[in-house]
Every structure is written in structure tokens, then in C-alpha cells.
Amino acid sequence: MEDNSIVALLERHGVRPTANRILIVKALAAGRHPLSMRDLEIEIQSIDKSNIFRALTLFRERHMVHAVEDGDGATRYELCWSEDEDSDEDEHMHFFCEVCHRTFCLYDRHVPDVSLPEGYRVSSVNCLVKGVCPACGRKRKC
Amino acid sequence: MEDNSIVALLERHGVRPTANRILIVKALAAGRHPLSMRDLEIEIQSIDKSNIFRALTLFRERHMVHAVEDGDGATRYELCWSEDEDSDEDEHMHFFCEVCHRTFCLYDRHVPDVSLPEGYRVSSVNCLVKGVCPACGRKRKC
């Protein structure tokens, strides 16, 4: 993802495009998996974790990223690609491998469309499948 | 839930029915929501958290409880009611209220049946809906 479009993305969500924030978005866009705070800390050594945390919090408020429970205690973050700025329509399921502890996006599996009884307001749906990924499955058997 | 059936449940899963474990299962059975370690610590003051933790870990290994991400950092636990001892067939969705931070069971909403491509082994599906519960929704509007 290019700097130009990252700046545009940030501004579209009302976030000032500082150098740090651009780095964080770039890392999120580059990773094929949702990234945890720890991943980002390691990836971008130049930024303090408190700042990464505050950036992610802001991004989340502005619906620029959403949070994914990683099945392993920590929270992971991924960019929203939805057209709609205020909802999280593009939500897909995730797969957590219990052996290698990686989280994959199942882009072609949408989270179910949940309609709850009168009175509930739904803001997001998180769907995490746990199991063993193909790579780890092979290793085990051989 | 009576002590007899708790003992039977534990033994069915190959877990020795100690006094502490019976207390923990009883608490899990009594709560209408999935309980966090913290909930259990408060509920059962007599047992140390490390022991609660070890009991829950064991129960999880034996498919006697399953873990639910509570949307708020901690993990919550609930008894499996499935007939099948080794899978988590009875899984239903959960609802996390972003205002009161309570987690509810949506017993009538099953998690979707996920069939993944060749190579994946699925062991469980976690589905968490976040939003505002009826009680909090009412308070806000009035």
C-alpha cells in the first residue's frame, strides 16, 4: 500500500496522518494475518507500544481497523476494507491454528448475519474457528 | 446441579472428582453466563486462583468446558452440554454488551457450520456478537 492511499485512508476517517500512524497502517496492510500489538511492536521498533496502543484505539473508534480475538489471549487488529465507513460489513471469519498459534483470514467465509430479538443492538460479529492448519496437520502425520 | 451428577460428569471425562473441582463445576453450572477466572475466584474464595486455573485447563483438555472470548480481554468458561465427549457440538453464539460488559448466551443461535478446505482440521468455533443489550439500550434512550 502506498503512502498516498494510506494518507487518504487516514484522512477519510478523520485521523491526522502522522509519520507513526502511517507506519502502523502500512504494517497492518502488509501483514496477511491480523497483527497483535506485540507483532507491531516487533515490526516497528521505532514506535513505543503506548503509542501503538493509542493509534490502534483511535483507529478502532474511527472504524478503520477492527479487533479480532486471536484465541490465545491477545487481541489482533486488521484494516477494515469495507466501503461503509461506520460499520464492519466486510467481516470474515478467522482461523486460529492451535499448533503454530497463527491466525489466518478466511476471506471467503463471511461471519453469519445475526439478527437478534428486539432490543439488541449489534455492532460487530467476531467468528473464530480453531483447529489445526494444513501445514501443521502435515507435520504431525509424517 | 447435584453432587452426584457432577461426580459422574467429571468421571465420564476422566477427571478425578476432588472437592475443589466439584465446587468449580457447580459454580459453572449455576451461572447463567460463562464465567471468567476472576468470577470464579470471587465466587469460590476458598480455592486459590492457580488451582482454578489448573482445573479449568484440565477441563478444557478433556472437553468438559469450552472457552469463550469475552470481548473484553478475559476468557470465560462454560460447561459443555454436548453428548459427544470429544467435540463441542453444542456451541452457541454469545453476546457481549459493550456498555455493561456482561456476556450472555444466545442458546438459540448456533455457531455456523464451518467446512473448511481440505487440510484444515476444525476443533471449535467461537462466535461473539458485540453490541448493546436490551437493558442498556433502554437506559440510554430515556
Add this chain to the structure above:
DNA sequence: GTTTATGCAAATTCTTTGCAATACT
């Protein structure tokens, strides 16, 4: 008597906040 379970203390990990310094408008 050997294995299993427990309590206590302490280490880890992940997240969050306070505050002073810096950068931006």
C-alpha cells in the same frame, strides 16, 4: 510410597495510564 492435587508466591504477558517533552496548526 508414588502419583496427583493444592496453596502460596512470584514471574510473564498483555494492556492501559500519567506525565513531561515535542511537534503541529
Add this chain to the structure above:
DNA sequence: AGTATTGCAAAGAATTTGCATAAAC
């Protein structure tokens, strides 16, 4: 000047481990 952003340090919360004692088989 005045607001927003940042780094550093430290607090908090949730989880996990080490080890010595106690209980169960």
C-alpha cells in the same frame, strides 16, 4: 499560544509457573 502526538516509565489486569506441602490412590 494552544492542541494533538509522542516516549518513557510505571501501574493494572489476566494468566501462568515453581516449588514445597498435603492428600489420594
